[in-house]
Amino acid sequence: MRVTDTWYLVVGALLFSVGAAGVLLRRNVLVILMCIELMLNAANLSFVTFARRLDDVTGQVAVFFVLVVAAAEVAVGLAIVVAIFRQRRRGATADDVSLLRG
Amino acid sequence: MNARDVLDLAWLIPVLPLAGAALLFCFGRRLGEPAAGWVATGALAGAFALSVACLVALVGLEGPERSHLVRGHDWIGIGGFRSGVGFLVDPLSITWALLVTGVGSLIHLYAVGYMHGDARYGRFFATFNLFAAAMLVLVLADNFLLAFVGWEGVGLCSYLLIGHWSERPRAATAGVKAFVTNRVGDAGFLVAMFLIFGALGSLDYAVMREGAAQLPAETATAVALALFLACMGKSAQILLHLWLPDAMEGPTPVSALIHAATMVTAGVYLVCRAHPFFDRHAAAGDVVALVGALTALLAGTAALVQVDVKRVLAYSTISQLGYMFLAAGVGAYAAAVFFVVVHALYKAALFLGAGTVIHATGDTQDLRLMGGLRRYLPLTAAGFVASWLALVGVPPLSGFWAKDEVLAKALFAGEPLVFGIGLAAVFTTGLYLTREALLVFFGNERFRRPAGVPAPAHDPTVSPTVDYGTPPGPPPLDGDPHEPGPVMTLPVLVLGVGAVVGGLLNLPFRRLEVLTHWLEPAFEGVEEITAPSFAAAAAVSVVSVTVAALALALAWRLYRRGLPEVSVDPLDVRLGPLGRCFGHAWYYDEAVTAFVGGPARRAAERLDRAVDAGGIDRAVGAVAAGVVRAGAAMRALQSGFLRRYALGVLAGTVALLGYAILRAGAG
């Protein structure tokens, strides 16, 4: 059985779904951050796959951008998470932090 | 020096008093009393000397050549509109210039004494000089726009001088009333200028002289009526007359110069100057003549029972201005100018005499508290009496010739109605002025305060004006009144002499009509009104003198002894309710005041409250509130829950993707 591009895409889609589900269902901020990471990497996987199939490096370049953005996001995101944890020991889930409520 | 060289200096005539005004506005307070007064008088006297020189130079020219243009710089120019500063010296303008500078100098001189001790002495003379300058610009201008500068300038000075004693609420209000009423007329002047420019493409008199005849009748009539609206404002004709009686709140020299001798005659000047618009179009002339005649009569009746010495003269001025328009309206422009000249002489004398009387009796303006003053103020009385008789029309004093000429021209121009109204006004004239003269200078002395009664406290914020219907106050003086110095008596006497002999200017006999002949070049193309026969003219004279004599006799009978009882006025008593109507000047002022203070004010308030705040601003507020409400409705979406946002993002993405796939599938 040959591993075709479709397999990679399916894996990517699964990873993305897992990530999306995690973001939507979990309340732990750290887990949400990790799930976002999962979704980004799922996208990366698809990018690479298509780059290979279309024989175009643009997709791989995009991955590097995503990686940079992801790193930045993690840095800022974790900083915010730490700041929140410092302020309130208990009840620091995503639902508790709703300061932006209109 | 060549005559034209002299005439080239005509621009100095208004500039001299203007320079005086500028000097006094800057340094008036430092110059102080009486230097400021002398500077002002000197500046105007210089202008008078120049005017005389111009007159001589003009006389030296041939009849039709008697016109000279001094051009200055271009003032306003853009697009097709050009208007400049230029002075036109011709018989008409120089006549007025002589009047303004001559009578003006005398009144300035008088004011040097009259304003003695005033806190704002320097400013008074600065404004007084500015007035003279503006008036001279008005009469010497060579185009309508520059004339309008003078026209507005005299209005400004009138406003400032009426409100000279601004701490008196009445004076301050009267100034505003005068300016605003005049503004109604000024709007007419503006519209007239727009019409003239639209039709002729220029506001120069020279263009008007040539172009006015070719204008369609309706345009010329519209111009004439718009101009006449302006004249009604400035010259206080009925409907727009209500500011002039109130203008008496100003110092008496102001009343004499501005509100009797010169400024108020500016309307007559304008009609004379713009006569090509009035000449050929009967409708405009008829309106002018009729309004003039009605003004003469109604103002004459209003003067009958006034108790304030200056108010009688104010209504008298309105009435006399009516005669001038009556003359101008029937096309007798020279007669109108003649009337203006002699009226300036005797009315100025009357006002100055009244001022002396007011001073002498300790700021009293109530006729009922005077009487018998001829014994104490003999010189003033002489000037006043001469002017009184002249105004009433006693032959051969100046007023007789002037009034006679006006009435005769009205009759022979085929305006019997106007003539009739004018004749009726003659009767009122004889009555009201004789009443005033007798109450002031003859009869019993009513100004003496009994011994032991303390003098009432003097309040500088209360105007001494006495309205009709107010009971007389306590007698003002405990000593004898006395004649002021020569600075104040001399002008009255000089003007009084003028009132006596002024008729010589224009005797209605062949070759003695000096003024008419002199003015001929200015009124070229105007049809002359001639009497059918000498007998007819004489008959008119006899009739008008008889009417005046009847009035004189009636007044003499009523007031020969003065007022035995101070609060009872025999004429007023005999007139009954009509007297009250006259005293309140037909209640016109009250009606206008009630309208402005009532419905008009309420409407304006509604505009402010209901329309502006309640309508427009609320609509704007409602839009803003709508935005706020819409925002409030959207707030619910912003729950602050991160995961709900993420769900939204996901749902949105899925929807978009689904749409794209469906589109792709369909396509």
Added chain:
Amino acid sequence: MSDFPVLSALIAVPFLGAAATLWVPEQRAEAARAVGYLTTTLTLGLAGLLVWDFRAGVGGFQFVEEHRLSSTLGVSWIVGVDGYSVFLVAVTALLFLLGLVASETVTDRAKAYTFWFLLLEGTIIGVFCSLDLISFFVFWELMLVPMWFLIAGWGSAARRYAAMKFFLYTATGSAFLLAAILALGFLHRADVGELTFDLRALAAWDGPPPGTARWLFAGFMVAFAVKAPIWPLHTWLPDVHTEAPTAGSVILAGVIIKMGTYGILRFCFDLFPGAAVDAAPIMLTLAVVGILYGSVVAAMQRDAKRVIAYSSVAHMGFVVLGLFSLTVIGVGGATFTMLSHPLTTGSLFLVIGMLYERRHSRLIDDFGGVATVAPLLTGAFLVATFAGIGLPGLSGFVGEFLSLLGAFLAHRWWGVAATAGVILAAVSMLWMVRRMFGGPPRGPVASFTDLSWREAATVVPLLALSLFLGVHPRPVLQRIEPTAARTIERLTERTGRRPPAADRARAHHRPAAAGRVPAVGHGDRR
């Protein structure tokens, strides 16, 4: 004319001055003021240079500088002035210097005040000089920021409300402006192939189809009508005037509201000639309503600043009337009024500010009898009042007369109706003068001091200029005329309308009088 980029310098100097104030230590108010004076004086000097070097008799733009910033976005730095804007720039520079002198009494946070004040100056001069629609819009919007801070920071009681109202009103109008500018630029690109917001290029273009042009015209007009303000979009003006600090009112009445009418003149006429001609009857009607309405409502106000604010609405009505008469006379008169109104209304607001400092009230009824105790102050107010209500010899008359004349030539009855406005203007202003200055001195008024030297230094230059322009308006009119003639010519060419005959310049202006009036004196005293 040298190569010195005087316009860029004029815009840059206030911005640099504002930046310089940031280095001044917080507590050293006098240092901040010194920077302010230096900057405004320098700006005024440059503006003086500009007016001095401005060539009369030329209709086009002068002192043009052009630098392409981004060709993909079509944005350029193009500045230039013509007869419309050159004097507005000068007046702006003058008012800011005098406004700063009048702001000596502002002791609270002087540094921040000076900063915002200078920033405001830079943005306003930028508005008047920009010939690129995008940079025009940037300055137009940027102006709101310092103005907001000045009102909200140094205003009186209800200043927050006023500042917000001002901001929202004008920002709403600006939204339409931006949309219209972008649409115009892209329509131009679709037609010609090049993206540009250069006013000159856009004006040379035939323009969008008439239907679209009408919508774009409306978009521009909304923004300008709010700023001008044209009735019925005026209700922000009284509130803002009442709450703004004195110098803020002076600048607002003096130059900010002129930006609206300037915009109409600069953009609406050149870009949308057809729509402008079509809209003329509507705009004239709004102008007449504004003239009459403004004066009547002014007479009913209790607050002196509100009276002047509503009378400004009336004055701007005269400007709009002159503009939409679409005659050289009317447009010239309107432009002149835009120059004269800052002088007169500026003086009025300055004097009201002085009275406020003495009495701590702006209510008319709290005054009375000021004339008796403070004659010079009263004199200054009276001169400004009469200049405002159009007394010949002072600057207000020239503009008002020409605007009315232009309107009358184009549309007779509108002209007549607007003429009635001169009566109402006198009523509202003189009645206020009567109540505040006439009568016996009331209460605390009795202890008023007269004009101080510093106060005189703010108001006397304005009044002197007003007198000068009233007596000798020729230098200004000569510089406005070619520009106005060019605008009207373009309108006529593009739309084929027939302008009134009397509007055209004649070969001989004062026909030599033949015969009866020998012109002997002619030419002797030129």
